[in-house]
Amino acid sequence: MNDFTGLVAAVTGGGAGIGLATAELLSERGARVAVLDLDTTSAPDYLAGITCDVTDRASVGRAVQDVASAFGGLDVLVNNAGISAVGTVEENGDEEWARVLDVNVTGMARVSAAALPLLRASAHAVIVNVASIAALNGLPQRALYSASKGAVLALTYAMATDHVGEGIRVNCVSPGTVHTGFVDRMLQKFPVPEQEKAALDARQATGRMVAPSEVAAAVAYLASPLSGSTTGTALDVDGGVTHLRVRRGS
Numbered sequence: 001m002n003d004f005t006g007l008v009a010a011v012t013g014g015g016a017g018i019g020l021a022t023a024e025l026l027s028e029r030g031a032r033v034a035v036l037d038l039d040t041t042s043a044p045d046y047l048a049g050i051t052c053d054v055t056d057r058a059s060v061g062r063a064v065q066d067v068a069s070a071f072g073g074l075d076v077l078v079n080n081a082g083i084s085a086v087g088t089v090e091e092n093g094d095e096e097w098a099r100v101l102d103v104n105v106t107g108m109a110r111v112s113a114a115a116l117p118l119l120r121a122s123a124h125a126v127i128v129n130v131a132s133i134a135a136l137n138g139l140p141q142r143a144l145y146s147a148s149k150g151a152v153l154a155l156t157y158a159m160a161t162d163h164v165g166e167g168i169r170v171n172c173v174s175p176g177t178v179h180t181g182f183v184d185r186m187l188q189k190f191p192v193p194e195q196e197k198a199a200l201d202a203r204q205a206t207g208r209m210v211a212p213s214e215v216a217a218a219v220a221y222l223a224s225p226l227s228g229s230t231t232g233t234a235l236d237v238d239g240g241v242t243h244l245r246v247r248r249g250s
Contacts, residue, residue, distance in 0.1 A: 001029055002029060003029055003030065004026055004029045004031035004224065007075040007124060007225075008071040008076070009031040009074075009077070010050075010078070012037070012052065012054055012078065012107070013081030014035030014040070014043065014047070015039050016037075018175070018182075020042065021213050022078055022219045023043065024216070026220060027047060031075075032048075032071050033048065035048065036063050038052070048067075050067065050070075054108075055102050057114075060110045060111050060114050061114050063114075064111070073122060074115055075125060076127075076223045077112065077119065077127045078128045078223065079129045079130060081108075082130065082148075084100075085142070085148075088141060092143065096144065104145075104152065105148050105155065108152060108155060112159065125166075125168040125169070126169040126170070126222070127168065127169070128171050129155065131153045131156065131172040131174045132152075132175060134149045134150075135149040135174060136150075152172065153172060153234060156172040160231050160232035164231055169227075171222040171231060171234070172233075173219050174235065176203075176209070176210045176236075176238030177200045177210065178209060179209040179210070179211065183209070187200075203239075204238070204239025206239040206240060210237055214237055215237050218237045
């Protein structure tokens with residue numbers, strides 16, 4: 001499938017995990033892709049690596065301008081950059097709250113704001129935000145992370161409303177727990193990482209964590225020109241966590 005032929009895409013947090021899987025898939029389907037990240041060394045040569053700190057408005061502005069200079073415009077923005085947090089509201093301090101919200105929420109707003117002038121010039125303009133099932137499901141010890149992703153969900157709907165009249169579609173994908181290096185690092189914060197991993201696998205009705213490639217496929221669907229009537233939509237890729245209640249064993 002070459003539905004992205006002739007289009008330019010930028011993926012924040014594209015140096016690894018979901019972001020890298022998404023960048024690779026969009027490229028395979030015809031897009032010219034820029035990976036925006038603090039570290040782009042893991043991205044293959046056919047992806048344009050551009051250094052970007054989503055917590056720094058000047059860095060974001062330079063990165064988006066670099067995309068425009070390299071490719072002449074921008075059609076697809078995937079806001080994927082994000083960080084994790086483990087703990088209850090008692091266990092996360094003010095500095096951690098500020099850091100996570102700055103990356104996960106305000107970072108998306110910064111990049112989107114910088115990209116909007118380019119997107120307005122596109123005949124096919126779309127933003128896909130990466131939210132999480134944590135936005136709508138009470139997960140243990142994820143108070144801060146859940147709050148940030150709840151904000152991403154609300155931000156998606158607000159942006160979709162604000163920009164639909166400009167021909168810019170805005171959607172989000174809400175993954176369940178995805179088995180990436182991001183999750184592996186989070187697991188190391190638990191006393192018994194292997195036990196926590198088994199619990200994460202079991203939480204999905206499918207019995208396993210979500211693969212990065214599965215989230216990438218959902219992002220590509222939402223971003224594709226073939227989905228021109230899909231806007232203001234949150235697509236769950238969660239192994240059934242949100243809606244299925246499966247009885248296991250007898």
